[in-house]
Amino acid sequence: MKVVSNKSITALATAALVAFPSIASAAGHASNLRSDDFVGISFWLISMALVAATAFFFIETQRVSAKWKTSLTVSGLVTLVAAVHYFYMRDIWVATGESPTVFRYIDWLITVPLLMVEFYIILRAVGAASAMIFWRLMIGTLVMLVGGYLGEAGYLAVWPAFIIGMLGWIYILYEIFAGEAGKASAEQSSAAVKSAFSTMRWIVTIGWAIYPLGYFLGYLAGGSTVDANTLNVIYNLADVLNKIAFGVIIWNVAVNESDASS
Ligand SMILES: *C/C=C(C)/C=C/C=C(C)/C=C/C1=C(C)CCCC1(C)C
Numbered sequence: 002m003k004v005v006s007n008k009s010i011t012a013l014a015t016a017a018l019v020a021f022p023s024i025a026s027a028a029g030h031a032s033n034l035r036s037d038d039f040v041g042i043s044f045w046l047i048s049m050a051l052v053a054a055t056a057f058f059f060i061e062t063q064r065v066s067a068k069w070k071t072s073l074t075v076s077g078l079v080t081l082v083a084a085v086h087y088f089y090m091r092d093i094w095v096a097t098g099e100s101p102t103v104f105r106y107i108d109w110l111i112t113v114p115l116l117m118v119e120f121y122i123i124l125r126a127v128g129a130a131s132a133m134i135f136w137r138l139m140i141g142t143l144v145m146l147v148g149g150y151l152g153e154a155g156y157l158a159v160w161p162a163f164i165i166g167m168l169g170w171i172y173i174l175y176e177i178f179a180g181e182a183g184k185a186s187a188e189q190s191s192a193a194v195k196s197a198f199s200t201m202r203w204i205v206t207i208g209w210a211i212y213p214l215g216y217f218l219g220y221l222a223g224g225s226t227v228d229a230n231t232l233n234v235i236y237n238l239a240d241v242l243n244k245i246a247f248g249v250i251i252w253n254v255a256v257n258e259s260d261a262s263s
Contacts, residue, residue, distance in 0.1 A: 033095050040230050041095045043237045048087035054080040054245045061252055066262060068126045069255035075119055076248030079112045083244050100219075100229045105236065106150045112244065113142050119251060120177060123198060124185050134182045138173060145169030149216065159220040167213060177202050193261075197254035204247050211239035 034041050058077035062070045086108035090101035117138040124130035145166045152162025176182050186198040212235075219232025 038095070040233045040237070041091065043234055044087060044091035044094055047237050047241055048084055048091055050241065050245060051080045051084035051087055054248060055084060058248055058252065061256075064259070065255040066259040069259060072119060072122050072126070072251050073248075073255060075115055075122065076251055079115045079244050080248060082111050082115070083108055083240060094233065098229070100153075100227075100233055102150075102153045106146060106153070109146055113146060114139060116243070116247060117142055117173070119247075120182060120198070120201060123194060123201070123251070123254075124182065126194070130185060131181060134176070134180075134185070137176050137180065138182070141169045141173035141176065143169070144172065149212075152220065153216070159216075163213070163216060163221065166216075170209065170213070174206060177205060191258070193254045193258045197250060200250050201247065204243060204250070208239065208243045208247070211235060211242070215239065 034045065055077050058073050058080065062073045062077075065073060086104050090104045090108075093099065093101040093104065118135070120138065121130050121135045124134065146169070148162050148165030148167075148169060150162075151157035152159045152166070156162075157165075183202075186195060215232050215235030218235065219228050222228075
């Protein structure tokens with residue numbers, strides 16, 4: 002039986018320290034959560050799920066072989082960063098009923114690059130990655146998020162901003178399907194890595210498509226009225242899939258590969 006090491010205790014303590022002030026501050030507004038505010042309830046549910054996922058990914062780093070530990074650590078960082086932002090977003094939503102756009106995008110600006118790093122790390126764990134893959138995925142991410150933010154924050158009309166964001170995302174898809182990252186994964190022999198890479202790729206296609214859909218329904222479908230309820234509930238559900246489920250897929254491969262090689 003393995004004993005949980007000092008390192009993971011440190012990681013958990015860090016997570017708790019970071020999360021606690023936010024939990025405490027959120028408690029001040031908790032009584033404002035109405036029983037019919039389903040978007041607010043989704044913010045609460047997801048913030049708790051993100052905390053639990055963070056503890057899980059960090060503890061499970063102890064269970065997998067060395068080359069998979071970084072992947073699980075990154076998964077835990079994604080859910081940790083998102084959990085803290087969800088506390089703030091939840092407060093803003095419950096208190097004002099307005100979209101917490103700035104916090105949403107700060108969260109994405111940190112977590113989306115970390116998710117892109119996962120692709121790179123997975124390929125690197127099997128010795129198939131070049132640094133250019135990493136930089137191209139970063140450029141695509143920045144174009145996508147800056148475009149979206151300009152539109153949602155009102156710096157640019159919502160349609161052109163949407164198109165800029167779509168171009169960034171399409172560039173990412175090109176890289177992971179047909180570009181160097183796609184080829185590197187195809188040439189690589191481990192069946193587990195191949196299947197992980199392909200599942201992750203579909204998450205970036207189908208799972209990430211939910212965000213532009215939310216943007217479309219929130220800003221573009223209703224003429225001049227912004228539908229904040231639809232927008233936020235769609236973004237929230239998308240985060241469960243793209244942050245927690247994404248991490249679980251990586252965890253699954255990491256555990257399978259580690260068990261097979263031990
Ligand atoms: C954890 C958060 C994630 C994975 C966020 C992903 C966000 C996107 C894929 C956003 C995409 C958008 C477009 C493709 C068009 C413009 C509007 C955005 C920013 C919502």
